[in-house]
Amino acid sequence: MKSQNTPAMPERRKLLVAGTGIVAASLIPHGLAAGKSAQNHAPSQNSKRLTALGKRQLGKMEVSAVGLGVQNMSRKYDTSVPWRPEMVNVIRRAFDEGVTFFDTAEAYGTFEVEKILGEAIAPFRDKIVIATKFGWNIDQQTGNRLPGLNSRPEHIRLVVDNMLKRLNTDRIDLLYQHRVDPQIPIEDVAGVIKDLMDQGKVLHWGLSEMGINTLRRAHAALPVTAVQSEYSMLWRGPEKHVLPVCEELGIGFVPWSPLGVQFLTGWIDEKTRFATGDFRATETRFSPDNLPHNLQLVELLKTWALRKNAAPGQIALAWLLARKPWIVPIPGTTNKDHMLQNTAATDLSLTPDDMTELTRSLDAITIQGQRLPDSVQVYSDVEAPLKR
Structure with missing residues (x-):
């Protein structure tokens, strides 16, 4: 791992260890105000940080090594x-x-999250990549989700x-089909996306939770x-079929939910119960x-967090x-300090020996319970790769 005393490294890399768990407190870099206005977004500053954060390729599209799910x-x-x-401040x-x-x-909001993102990125739209998704049956006038x-x-x-x-904006950088509609041949969907690309409205396309065929x-x-698709230490389904085909x-x-819907941060324990309306209450895991x-996994993460002077979620990322090198996690958060902690995970180096040891320990833990409620899982093709 890079030295935390390197002058170029922001103060937020310092982590506070509390008790047997790890609580990371990201400290704001000197000279930066949390509520920075749109006028103060200096391109040179972003270029400097992007070098530290790193870049990765999704196909032919270049993005930061870690994204932000909103x-x-x-x-x-x-x-x-x-x-x-x-x-808006967190995004900026x-x-x-x-x-x-x-x-x-x-589907997020419905519609509302796209509006929040559109407002937030307006000052630097041409310097970032926007990914959004279609596929659910949503009334475009009311926002109501239909069957x-x-x-x-x-x-x-x-x-x-x-x-x-x-x-x-005038274009969508990456447009995913959120869930694959079995009633519409994927070739027909591709034809529409090609037309939208020819019009300049879409630049790239992707698929979410689809089968291999x-x-x-x-x-x-x-x-x-x-x-x-969902992928994390908590659910490793894509490893068997999806990742090999992507590489090929x-x-x-x-990976969506790379922190296991908060589970891998260490904030959930055996006494945790979820509020009515929290979809995690419907997940039997x-x-x-x-x-x-399943908390065996969290204990493993805490052990590695102590070993690497990091937070459990940073180990997971x-x-x-x-x-x-072509995996780009998009941890979501509504908390600025958590966002800073997530981006700081790019400073954490796991050696090949570390990866072998850690992955072997993960292999020994079998997660019990279902990852999604039946009402959502029915639209996911990842676990049945020979369908369609």
Whole structure:
């Protein structure tokens, strides 16, 4: 790991260790105010931090090594509503730290998170990459989610036009199909995306939670830039089929929930119970029956955190980054200090020996319970790669 005393390293790299757990407190770099105004976003500062944060390739698209997921910026897991100006500040501060990859979707909010992101990135739109997603059956007038999925060509075109308005931009850098609609051949979807690319409205496309046959057919019809699926120490499903195919085809991989919906940060323990409306309450891996067993993973992370003078979540992110050079995690947060902690994970070096030892320990832990509720899992093809 890089020395924490290196002069070029911001003070936020210092971590506070409390008790047997790790509580990371990211300290603000000297001379930076948390509520920096749009006028003060100096390109030279971002260039300096981007060098430290690092760059990665998703297909032919270059992004920062760690992105920012903004899903919860209109409604957090616990159902509370964040203060919108602070969410704008978090996004802008992430850019100051070198983050150039921001992930959202029309389904988040609904629509509201795209609007928050569009407002926040306006001062530096041309210096960043926006990823968003279509695929759920959402009424474009009311925002109401209707049953099932919707990737009809005319619907995709309408969705993209509305996305551009909400994001206050003239193009979407990376457009994912959020869930694959079995009623619409993937080749037809690719044809619509190609038309949108020809119009300059979309620059790259990707798939989320798709099966392997779908991915191969999609890539044959129109080169896929990135795949986004859940992947973390908590759920390693993509390792068996998805990651090998991505490597074969030169497709980047973007893990959503790289911190296991907060589990890998160490903030959840066996006494944790989730609020009504918190979707984690529907995931049996967090049920009272399974949680004590699954906390073996957190204890392993805490051991490594002490060993590396880091936070548990930083170990989890560093492990993902070390898996493949074309993996770009997008940890989401509504907290500035947590965002700083996540981006600081790029300073944490896990050697090949570290990775062998850590991964072997992970292999010995079997996570009990289901990762998604049935109502969502039915739309995911990742665990059944020979469908479609």
